[in-house]
Amino acid sequence: MAMGNMAMGNGDTTSARRPSARWSLSDHRILVLAITAGAVAANLYYGQTLLVDMAQGLDVGESTIGAIVASTQLSYAVGLVLLVPLGDVADRRRLVSILLAATMVVLAGVATAPNAAVLLVASIMLGLVNVTPQIALPLAVHLSRPADRGRVAGQIMTGLLTGILLSRTVAGIIGGQFGWRTMYGCAAVWTAVLLVACRRALPISPKTTDWAYRDLVANTFLLAVRTRGLRRPMLYGFLAFAVLTGFWTTLPARLSGAPFERGPTTVGLIALIGVGGALVAPRAGRxxxxxxxxxxxxxxxxxxxxxxxxxxxxxxxxVVLALGVVLLDVGYSAANSANQQRIFASAGETAARLNTIYVVTLFAGGTLGTNAALAIWQQWGWTGVCLFGGLLASAGAAAATTDFDFRGRRVRGDGPTPSEMPTRREQSVN
Known part of the structure; x- marks a missing residue:
């Protein structure tokens, strides 16, 4: 998925900043980072599965909890823009430790929230600090030998995607059996374990660029405006992720009513069936x-x-619902993989910042999709939700038909071309 490819840009500015030849990024250290990326990324998705139980537990409407879940996605987008660039200008081991500690505290706050107002504040903070996976990936790549960097990035991505795909299953089983507070409490506990593991496994990692933090953040916005080749992937990603999050946010409510009358465990099992959709991503990328x-x-x-x-x-x-989930996950995985390939095809040193823009766009779409789908569910039920998802996806497909002729030949370049990329002088926003 999109989130895992963030923050890989800017590179080493001096050979002194590269990892020492005496220090090895061993398999167990890669495993620690992969597990950390997956476990932390999962925090963003538990609420979708547990929405009905959370609403009942706090005695509020499902739309209220849905808005709180959406606030997590929106604050996550803000965290990507404001916190991920710190990985280029600070010691990443220390940054990872601070973010994991903050995530642990906020998860405990979510688990113990006495009312919806406190839950809202805790959820916003959770999204803001839950960006450790976007620091872990470039850290692992930076610490690897050049010949191993592709393999290492793939392993971290596998961990991240596994965490995202299994998050709904884990939430369904633990939340369904022991309650939603227990789910977030467990997440806080294993985040603490990961904090200790990362502190022991990772070396001090100096900054990787001479750019000032404010310049990196400002340049991200500059690229969003100037890079024409990013606009189409942003549109398709926005629409696809809006549809995806809208579906998963309303599915628990659908399954809790007649004729199913099922709880979070069933949602988790259906999500597990859909995991197979991720297997399409590598093939789609090729x-x-x-x-x-x-x-x-x-x-x-x-x-x-x-x-x-x-x-x-x-x-x-x-059974039919499960089949629809497989089609949805396969379609999303394929479209997202193609979008990312299009972004990275010729982005060069701006790849990380371009992908930051892309992922922020995804979560903006996710916020819209969550709120809109819940409102539609309240007014028009499951038929309205399906019509909403189908129309958005169809709008994206209609726009995509203008990208090529029906013999499959390219009409425009597949990504940001060198002529579209700001030069080093243009990138400087001092």
């Missing part, structure tokens, strides 16, 4: 590398739109 990225994006968006036809038909069948 096809995109062959110059067919726009076609992959179109096919992915069409699959998402089609999945809502299946989901609408599955109003009384768990």
């Amino acid at each position: 096809i995109a590398d062959m110059g067919r990225g726009r076609l992959v994006t179109l096919c992915g968006l069409l699959m998402i739109a089609s999945s809502f036809c299946v989901l609408a038909a599955g109003r009384s069948s768990l």
